[in-house]
Structure formats: structure tokens, C-alpha cells
Amino acid sequence: MTTTPPGHTLITGASSGIGAALAREYARRGRPLVLTARRVDRLQALADELSAQVPVEIIAADLADPATPSALFAEAQRRGLFVATLVNNAGYGVPGRYLSADWDTHARFLQVMLTAVAELTHRFLPSMEAAGHGRILNVASMAGLVPASAGHTLYGASKAWMIKFSEALAQESRPRGVHVTALCPGFTLTEFHDVTGTRDRVSRMSPGMWLDAAQVARAGVDAVEAGRVLCVPGWRYKLIRQMAKLLPDALMHRIVAARAKDFRDAE
Known part of the structure; x- marks a missing residue:
């Protein structure tokens, strides 16, 4: 049985x-919340929706600015908030070939997807370890688990880094x-593909390949509470992960290359 840690849950990229x-x-x-993203209007709307359930703080922040992680941490400190759960969610894709x-x-992409994740973790983790409990999702x-395809060149690489970072950190911090x-x-039903301009492509995919954002969130929170290091929601994606582990690399590369045009802009 896991014990619910006190304190706030800070979620980056919380606006959508x-x-x-x-x-x-x-x-x-x-769980009391600290929500951060660039779009203040959306943050406020979400805070208004959820404030009847839990206390909600909002902090407008753009993680593409290298000064933001330290400023975000300082603001949480100034407000007297103990962040017991850090959710590094902010992210996006850069369409097209490299x-x-x-x-x-x-550079802005790498700042958001790698550097900000590493720095926020480095700043908030010490207080969790000092308290003897905490969660990082x-x-x-x-x-990050299958061979990369052409287009969105840094996206898969950044997610593979995040997985390895999480695996190592889990071993260090669990004790x-x-x-x-x-x-x-x-593939999850969000505005991600609208922002990257690939909505027309991915809309041609089988409906069975799409996950619901609420389903993904529930699976992720369950996993981090249970102490599972890796969470792959949906049976189809669990099967794809096993295929990627078992099939020869050359075959997986051919499969991914053949299907990439359905979901990646490589021009």
C-alpha cells in the first residue's frame, strides 16, 4: 500500500x-496543484475548473527561456509550496527534416525537452529526498522506445533520453x-498534431491506435504511485514495444520507414 505524499503536484505544460x-x-x-504553461488564459480556465476540488496555484512560464526553471523553482519557494510530485510534461515537436x-x-526545443526537465528535477528533487517521499513523472x-523515423528528428531522441534519465534516476532515488x-x-487525442501540422496525416490512422488523454493520465499516475519505472498505456502499444525488442533491428527500421509517412512530415 502506498502512502499519499503531502504537498503540491507541479505539472508543466498543463494548459492542454x-x-x-x-x-x-x-x-x-x-492533490493540490501548481499548474504552469505559457498560456495564462488556458491555465486560469483550468484552475477555475479544478479549484472546487483542490487548491490550485498557477505560474505562467515559458520553458524555452533558459532562465525559467530557476525562476519557477524560486517562485514555488517564495509561495511556500512543497512540491511533492513533479510532472515534466511540457513538450512539442518540430516538423520536417532536421x-x-x-x-x-x-535549441529552443532542446531547452524545453531536455535541459528544463533535467534542471527542474535537479532543483525539486532534494526536498523530496529530504522529506523521504516524492514522485517524478x-x-x-x-x-523513445521504437526506431526513429525521418522527420521530427529530435523528438524521438529527446524521448529516448527522458526514458533513460528516468530509469537511472529511479534507481538512485527509490532508496x-x-x-x-x-x-x-x-498516439493520443490532443492538439499536438494540430500544432505540428500533421493532423491530416494522422487522421488516416486506424481509430484503434488512438489513446484518450484521460486514459493516459490515469495510467501514468497509477504507475508512479506504484513505483513502476516504465508505463506504456494501451495493449496495442505494449505489443509494439515487445515487437521492437524481439524483431531484428533491420526489420524494425524497414517497418518504421514504411509507416512514417502516415504520421511524420519529413520534408
């Missing part, structure tokens, strides 16, 4: 999609009472 679903799931479980975007675009992706989980959903 899986982040908003995670906020609703934690609110359903009675050289179709300039370096500044890639890193929202990765199936893209100190902190659970760390990498949540690896497949």
Missing part, C-alpha cells in the same frame, strides 16, 4: 492535452523514498 488530463486526474485524487528548421528553433513517448516513472504513450 495530456498535461490538462494529468491535472484533472490529480485533482480527482485530491535541416528544414534553423538552429535557434532546435516524466511524460516521454513510444517514440530515498522517491518514485520516478517514464510515461510512454502512443
Whole structure:
């Protein structure tokens, strides 16, 4: 039986999609929230929705700014908030082949997807370990568990990094009472594909391949509470993960390359 840690749950990228679903799931479980994202209007709307269930703090922040992680931590400290659960959810994709975007675009992506995750974890983890309990839920992706395809070149690489980061951190922190989980959903019904301009492509996929954001959030929270290091929601994606482990690499690369045009812009 796990004990619910006191304190707040801080969720990055909470204004929509899986982040908003995670906020609703934690609110359903009675966890006070700290919600952060760039879009203040959406954050406020979500806070208004959930404040009848739990206390909700909002902090507008853009993780593409290298100064944001330290400023976010300082603001939480200033408000006297103990962050018992950190959810590193903020993320997006850069469509097209690697050289179709300039370096500044890639640099901002890496800041959000890697550096901010590492820094926020480094800043909030010590107080969890000092208290002897805590949770870190890193929202990765199936893209980090299967061979990469052309297009969105850094996305799969960033998610693979997040998975390995979570695995190592879980081993380090478990003896100190902190659970760390990498949540690896497949295609999920959010606005992600609208933002990346691939909605027309992915809409042609089988409906059975789509996960519901609430389903993903529930699976992720259950996993981190139970201390499971890796969470792959949905039986189809569990099967794909096993295929990726068992089939020869060359065959998996051919399969991914053949299907990539259905969900990736490689031009």
C-alpha cells in the first residue's frame, strides 16, 4: 500500500492535452496543484475548473527561456509550496527534416525537452529526498522506445533520453523514498498534431491506435504511485514495444520507414 505524499503536484505544460488530463486526474485524487504553461488564459480556465476540488496555484512560464526553471523553482519557494510530485510534461515537436528548421528553433526545443526537465528535477528533487517521499513523472513517448523515423528528428531522441534519465534516476532515488516513472504513450487525442501540422496525416490512422488523454493520465499516475519505472498505456502499444525488442533491428527500421509517412512530415 502506498502512502499519499503531502504537498503540491507541479505539472508543466498543463494548459492542454495530456498535461490538462494529468491535472484533472490529480485533482480527482485530491492533490493540490501548481499548474504552469505559457498560456495564462488556458491555465486560469483550468484552475477555475479544478479549484472546487483542490487548491490550485498557477505560474505562467515559458520553458524555452533558459532562465525559467530557476525562476519557477524560486517562485514555488517564495509561495511556500512543497512540491511533492513533479510532472515534466511540457513538450512539442518540430516538423520536417532536421535541416528544414534553423538552429535557434532546435535549441529552443532542446531547452524545453531536455535541459528544463533535467534542471527542474535537479532543483525539486532534494526536498523530496529530504522529506523521504516524492514522485517524478516524466511524460516521454513510444517514440523513445521504437526506431526513429525521418522527420521530427529530435523528438524521438529527446524521448529516448527522458526514458533513460528516468530509469537511472529511479534507481538512485527509490532508496530515498522517491518514485520516478517514464510515461510512454502512443498516439493520443490532443492538439499536438494540430500544432505540428500533421493532423491530416494522422487522421488516416486506424481509430484503434488512438489513446484518450484521460486514459493516459490515469495510467501514468497509477504507475508512479506504484513505483513502476516504465508505463506504456494501451495493449496495442505494449505489443509494439515487445515487437521492437524481439524483431531484428533491420526489420524494425524497414517497418518504421514504411509507416512514417502516415504520421511524420519529413520534408
